[in-house]
Amino acid sequence: MKCDAAKFAGMYEGVYKDLYRFALCMMRNPQDAEDAVSEAVIQGYEHRASLRREDAFKSWMFTILSRVCKKRLAAAAKKNEMNEAEFFERAEGAEDRLEMNMDVRRAFAVLSEEEQMIVGLSVFGGYQSGEIGQILKLKSGTVRSKRSRALAKMSVILKPCSAGGQAEYY
């Protein structure tokens, strides 16, 4: 597929909001999310020769972005390790993450990284378990069960509108 910067940006236009929202939930602060999306875009652009079909652009970009997020989170963890001496003093501040202004992000913060990926791809990518399995190299059954657990955990923080046993669902 022939693809220049304009063409790439055109395809990108259709997905960038969801990419950013996904990154925001993964990275936990707007600056990191912005950086992750930029990096993913550049990687995608540089490897655009391996994208053979336009309609695969979205899943392809999500795959790249999820890897970039993983890599950046791991790097951040290594960096944090240096500061661990301060950690005992900060132990009381373990709730830092909960100060975030968005309920959705708060709910994401309770998930493991893998669960964040799975739920993030469901919410922002709109993917089903089979497609998520392909992106994350997991079995679709595994994706399904992990997603159910993750959503159950999130429901503690972010009450589903339908929670409370409303009759119409039964």
Added chain:
Amino acid sequence: MNKKEQEFIDQMKQESEAVNVPKSLEPKEIEELLKSRPEKFVWKRAYIAAAAACCLLVCGIVYGTTRESAYGTNVEVGSRAGADGEPVFRGSGLSTAKSYDDVYKYLEARMNEMNARSSAGGAVIEEYAIDDSADMGMVTSSSGAEAEGQAVQEAKTMDAAVPDTASSDYSETNVRQEGVDEADVVKTDGRYLYTLRDNGRAVAVTDTKEGLAAVSEIELEDSYTIQEFYVNGGKLVLAGSTWQEEKTKEGWYRSISNTFAITYDLSDPEKPEKLGEVMQSGDYQSSRMAGGHVYLFSQYYVYDNGAVTAKDTDAYIPMINQGLLPEGDIYMPVTKNAYMYEVISSIDMEKPDEAKDSKAVFTDGGELYVSGQNIYWYEDRSWYTGDTVIRRISYQDGELKAEASGMVGGYIHDSFCIDEHKGYLRVITTEGDTNSVYVLDEELKTIGSIEGLAEDERVYSARLLGDTGYFVTYRETDPLFSVDFSDPEKPEIIGELKIPGFSEYLHFYGGDLLLGIGMDVDEDGFTTNGVKLSMFDIRDNTDVKEVQKYVLKNVYSADVMYDYRAALIDVEKNIIGFSADGGNGERYYVFSYDADNGFECLMDEAVNGNGYQTVRGVYIDTILYVVKGNIIEAYSMEDYKKIDDIIL
């Protein structure tokens, strides 16, 4: 996904619509950014050889002598038809490759089919394969672990090689199968604590004799990532993967992952000495240690984009310590979709620099359960064909031999759900909208089954012991089923207990009790109230009762629900320890159990450390050590007050 889950996902999507995307990410800005970048091409990590197709005729085997493939008795297995009516279980699952060309032809056929599907507009997601340092950098402890099962935990008898000042009363890793050790991120020998550092490159050794003192560290090079390790028989074995990028003679790059097992002598834990190293192709998946041997499992993906030629054997045949695996040791696939190998090697701890035996199963992925005698390797094909293929590979004294293969309907939730007993294999599966129980004989032929259980629910956890099995399915309530396996040909559901919530992990607690750790769920079947401990009385297995329960409110997840190795459960000491996440952050809990008073919370303390490793609790004598990556905290088990800590 059920309706409520879908609604919840839609709700989250809606609530985040308002997020403002930074200006720098708007398409116009991005276009300018991309235009300003210099042209640069990096190729897929797939081995791209330019003059691909021309070489097809030159597909001789560039390997020396052909080993006789005397493995397996080639039990024939019935085949189910695929969607297109074509049998998808091809062969017995036990036949080995006759030549590397067999493997090559298979890969070539698969690639042709994929290309055909792709150009026909099929839903093939483009393969993206660059910068896999991302994969290597992230060493979550989730890999492989969640798929394991039944755990047995007992105080270890003192090992001859352990320093004489060591205690004989200490905890061991909670394992799936008694007598089969598993690697973990924290171990003790009764005196020293061995802990995997957050960076995944080193194991720190801490002496506990007089308070906590860091005494040594075993560190590997940058390209190595340690996933977990063993401390057993006076030796330490590190297991994990390496990653490197290689420039081919054509000038392309390809990245190579290898799995390692590196063994050290622990005669002096303050000066561990390296004894040997074994490498095999692929990413580390899991390992076991039994009978003086380590069994190493890796997953080796073949990135064939149609340009690898038959003679590029090192691009599609697994390597063991620099040598190609002989074709007679490669089991051919039972599906059309194989694109990777499960590589299995045994390593004699007396000769830790060589693989005693190696086999590879050519496949599209699977999980493993290791009993006292056999490796059961199972491939979930439920996505395509609704079934799971199981292979039995015996492993006595490090000799690997595929003995049988068979098939069950549905998928296996985790290795709790597959269990060998008296030569029979009992399997609990979720099959479409229902659940099933199967009993297979030594040839892995199904001889007994119950199908159509618990419609619209799926298996969450299981536990089998002797002739009785228990499993939990869930949708809105938690039916705990009891199965009688005493007649293998006629397994029978003998009890069903319905309670709200579900158990994700089951552990026998003495002879008459079964402990469940899971979630308490509202009657709406969706809102969770917190982590729940349940104690089931199983004296009468036809009438199981939940006799006590305890809900940790505002606590939404416990590691043990994902990885049984995170549990510290000792029935004799009457302790149930685990870490859990909640509104108050990550905390370590210890409970005791009493028939009259139920669960008593002995400890509820914040876990310090913010690294990537999951929390483990281990005890030596009367001191509990809570470890998270580089931080160790010590608590007295008399009153569970903190007495010491160390930052490594």
